[in-house]
Amino acid sequence: MNMNLRLKTLLLMGLSFVCLFMTLYYTSQHALMNSLLELEDNAAYPAWVDIPRDFHNYVYVQSRTNITYLLILLSIISLGFGVVSLLIVEKLVISRLVQLGASVGGIELDKDSLGRVSMSGDDELSQLAQDINGMLAALEESQARLRDVERMAAIGETAAMVGHDLRNPLQVIVMTLDLIKRKCDSIFVSRAQMPEELRSVKGMLEKIGDQTRYMNKIVSDLQDYTKPMEPRFAETDLRRLLRDTVSTIKIPEAVDVVENFDVSTCLLLDQYLMRRMFSNLILNAVQAMPDGGVLTLKCYEADGAVYVSVGDTGEGIPEENLERMFEPLFTTKAKGTGLGLPVSSRIVDIHGGDIVVESEVGVGTTFTVRLPFETCRPVGGPCDARGRGEDEVLLGDGQVSRQDKEVRVAT
Amino acid sequence: MVVDDDESILEVFQTLLRSEGYSVETADNGRQAIEKAKEARFDIALLDIVLPDMRGDQVAVEIKKHDESIRIIFITGYPSFQNCIDALDIGVSEILMKPVTSEELLTSINHALFASSPEAESLVF
Numbered sequence: 186m187n188m189n190l191r192l193k194t195l196l197l198m199g200l201s202f203v204c205l206f207m208t209l210y211y212t213s214q215h216a217l218m219n220s221l222l223e224l225e226d227n228a229a230y231p232a233w234v235d236i237p238r239d240f241h242n243y244v245y246v247q248s249r250t251n252i253t254y255l256l257i258l259l260s261i262i263s264l265g266f267g268v269v270s271l272l273i274v275e276k277l278v279i280s281r282l283v284q285l286g287a288s289v290g291g292i293e294l295d296k297d298s299l300g301r302v303s304m305s306g307d308d309e310l311s312q313l314a315q316d317i318n319g320m321l322a323a324l325e326e327s328q329a330r331l332r333d334v335e336r337m338a339a340i341g342e343t344a345a346m347v348g349h350d351l352r353n354p355l356q357v358i359v360m361t362l363d364l365i366k367r368k369c370d371s372i373f374v375s376r377a378q379m380p381e382e383l384r385s386v387k388g389m390l391e392k393i394g395d396q397t398r399y400m401n402k403i404v405s406d407l408q409d410y411t412k413p414m415e416p417r418f419a420e421t422d423l424r425r426l427l428r429d430t431v432s433t434i435k436i437p438e439a440v441d442v443v444e445n446f447d448v449s450t451c452l453l454l455d456q457y458l459m460r461r462m463f464s465n466l467i468l469n470a471v472q473a474m475p476d477g478g479v480l481t482l483k484c485y486e487a488d489g490a491v492y493v494s495v496g497d498t499g500e501g502i503p504e505e506n507l508e509r510m511f512e513p514l515f516t517t518k519a520k521g522t523g524l525g526l527p528v529s530s531r532i533v534d535i536h537g538g539d540i541v542v543e544s545e546v547g548v549g550t551t552f553t554v555r556l557p558f559e560t561c562r563p564v565g566g567p568c569d570a571r572g573r574g575e576d577e578v579l580l581g582d583g584q585v586s587r588q589d590k591e592v593r594v595a596t
Numbered sequence: 597m598v599v600d601d602d603e604s605i606l607e608v609f610q611t612l613l614r615s616e617g618y619s620v621e622t623a624d625n626g627r628q629a630i631e632k633a634k635e636a637r638f639d640i641a642l643l644d645i646v647l648p649d650m651r652g653d654q655v656a657v658e659i660k661k662h663d664e665s666i667r668i669i670f671i672t673g674y675p676s677f678q679n680c681i682d683a684l685d686i687g688v689s690e691i692l693m694k695p696v697t698s699e700e701l702l703t704s705i706n707h708a709l710f711a712s713s714p715e716a717e718s719l720v721f
Contacts, residue, residue, distance in 0.1 A: 345674055349646055352673030352694035353602045360608040363698035367615070401695060408674065 190279055198267045206260055213252045221245050281310050289317060299325050341411040347404055355404070358397050362390055406524040416455035416535050423448050423484060423491060426456060430463045431482065439477025446484040448491055452561040454536060462532040465525045466495040466552050473499030473550060481551075489558050490538070496551035502544040510542055536561055597621045599629040599655065600644040600671070609642065612698050613705075626650030626658075633659040638666055640689075640708055642701075645672040645679055653682040660686065667708040671696060 221241060281304060288302035299321045304314030369387055373379040379387075424446040436442060470480050478498035485492055502510065511530045516523035526540075533540050537560025544550035598609045598620060606622040613620045621636070623629035626647045633641070641659055645652035656668045670683055670691040683691055689708035692700065 349673045353600075353605060356671075356673075356695040357602070357604040357608055359695035359697055360605075360612060360701075364608065364611055364615075367698070397695070 190282070191275070194271065194274055194279070198271060202260075202263055202267055205263060206256070209256055209259060213256065217245070217248050217252060220248070278310070281306075285310065285314060285317075288314075292321070294324075297325075297329075337411060340407065344404075344407040344411045347407055351400070351404055355397060355401055358393070362394050362397070365390060406528065410524045410528050410531075414458065414531060414535055416458055418453040418455055420451045421454040421456050421459070423450075423452055423454070423493070426454075426459060427463060427482060427484060427493065430460050431467065434464060434467055434471065436471055436480065437477065440471055440474055441477075441479045443479060443481045445482070448484045448486055450486065450491065450558075452491060452556060452558075454556070454561060455532075458532045458535075462529040462554070463493070463495070465529045466554075469525065469552075470495050470497035470499070470550070473497045473501075475499075478549070491556045491558070491561070492553055493556070494551050494553040496549060498549040501546035501548055502542070502550055503546055507542060507544060511540075597623060597629060597632060597638045597641045599623045599626070599641060599647065599652075601625060601646075601648050602644075605644075609701075612701070616702060624648075626652075626655040629655050630658045630662075633662050633666070637663060640667040640669065640705060642669050642671055642705075645670050646674075653679070653686055656686045656688065669704055669708055 221244065285302060285304060292299050292302075301318045301321060302314050304311040366387065369379070369383060373383070427446060428444075431442065431444075467480070467482070474480070474497050479496075481494070481496040483492075483494045483496075511526050512523075530540055533554055533556070536556055538554060538556040541553045541555070542550065543553070598606055598613070599622070600606055600609070601624050603624060606624065610620045610622055621632055621638070623632055626649045629641070629643070632638075641656070643652040643655055647655065652670055652672070656670075659666055659668070668686065668688045670679070670688055671694060672679065672691065673694045680691065689711075690704050692704060696704075
């Protein structure tokens with residue numbers, strides 16, 4: 186292909202040169218012959234002019250020699266121009282096209298990052314390189330989306346399988362535990378009559394119950410993540426929602442909580458989802474400080490948005506893990522589904538906001554949630570003054586999936 | 597009647613409901629459930645949506661053909677939106693998510709039975 190282009194250019198210029206040469210040659214010959222014919226016409230000369238007999242022949246030979254030299258000179262000049270033109274075309278077009286072709290050919294389509302082609306200058310070729318880069322960016326984006334869809338589909342299949350295959354044994358465990366407890370209670374009507382040993386057995390049963398609920402939460406998280414969210418927005422007093430969320434979380438005594446809520450605007454939020462998201466961030470922060478520390482909760486308005494930050498003074502997150510924090514099923518915790526942050530991110534996403542994480546190993550981590558006024562539509566005025574946002578606040582325990590609640594479809 | 601393809605579930609549900617004074621029949625597949633519904637009258641059927649031979653909603657439709665007054669409660673590990681639509685069409689009393697606690701199950705049963713006919717007596721599962 187590249188050689189073809191070079192060969193074609195060479196052929197084109199060669200052809201142009203031959204055509205030019207022949208045109209000039211035949212035109213000059215024609216002109217020369219016409220001149221000679223005119224000279225041979227005696228009537229063209231005054232009578233007193235004595236024309237030597239071989240004068241015409243002499244003029245013809247001299248003129249022809251001059252024309253031949255002139256043509257040779259013109260040919261050399263044309264060839265020189267041709268070679269220079271070829272070199273310019275080679276440098277400006279062909280070699281850059283070859284370079285562009287090599288860059289495009291070197292792109293590995295199965296990689297996450299496709300790279301970019303580079304082209305200096307400010308002409309059509311550099312514009313073409315920019316267009317190719319634009320297409321590569323679009324391709325990367327669609328590939329990333331496709332990967333997400335595939336991952337979601339895989340998780341969805343897993344969730345469906347787990348939902349059916351794991352919930353059946355969970356059902357048996359939960360119900361059997363209930364039956365054992367009922368049996369214990371039926372034997373000893375009052376707790377005071379129950380022997381100490383049996384009370385400890387009931388304590389053990391409670392532990393099994395707790396762990397079963399945790400297993401159920403894992404299943405619910407999986408299913409929640411793969412199901413489309415259907416938010417119900419309601420006017421919400423964010424400060425109240427944050428305080429209520431904190432109050433439902435068991436915070437160890439070794440962890441000090443610092444609250445600084447400086448927001449009075451009502452926001453339109455899905456309170457259940459928001460509560461779930463903040464619970465998740467706060468729980469993560471608490472779990473990051475097993476030996477205690479400071480949990481900082483801030484809420485403020487800036488740049489047309491409300492920011493809520495949840496900071497800890499825990500172990501921090503290594504840089505290589507930071508980028509993967511929001512990937513589903515990615516977790517560094519021994520007891521984690523790797524779905525908490527992806528679900529949180531989706532919740533903030535459907536509110537038109539985003540989550541930013543900053544972390545330094547050994548210092549701590551801060552998650553900052555941005556809720557823009559543009560999408561969360563502030564109604565204006567402090568919530569307390571209007572007494573709104575209270576009726577729909579706080580549906581159940583934020584740690585329990587919505588799916589844990591029964592769905593009444595008809596009565 | 598309790599219909600589920602998991603024998604352990606049938607066993608614990610039966611134990612719980614019998615301890616509450618209900619008479620209980622079990623079926624581990626859809627066809628068996630339909631046959632039992634033809635042979636005897638039941639007040640309520642607890643149906644798993646995913647059964648080895650039929651879907652729970654198909655079983656519910658067949659059972660309702662024989663006994664219009666029977667109440668149906670779906671119990672499933674993974675309800676889809678379509679399940680809820682089907683349940684609405686059939687007139688299912690409730691869809692419960694596994695794992696359901698004894699208290700939740702008994703409350704739902706009572707709700708399904710007594711919400712529409714407070715005088716119901718001698719109930720048979």
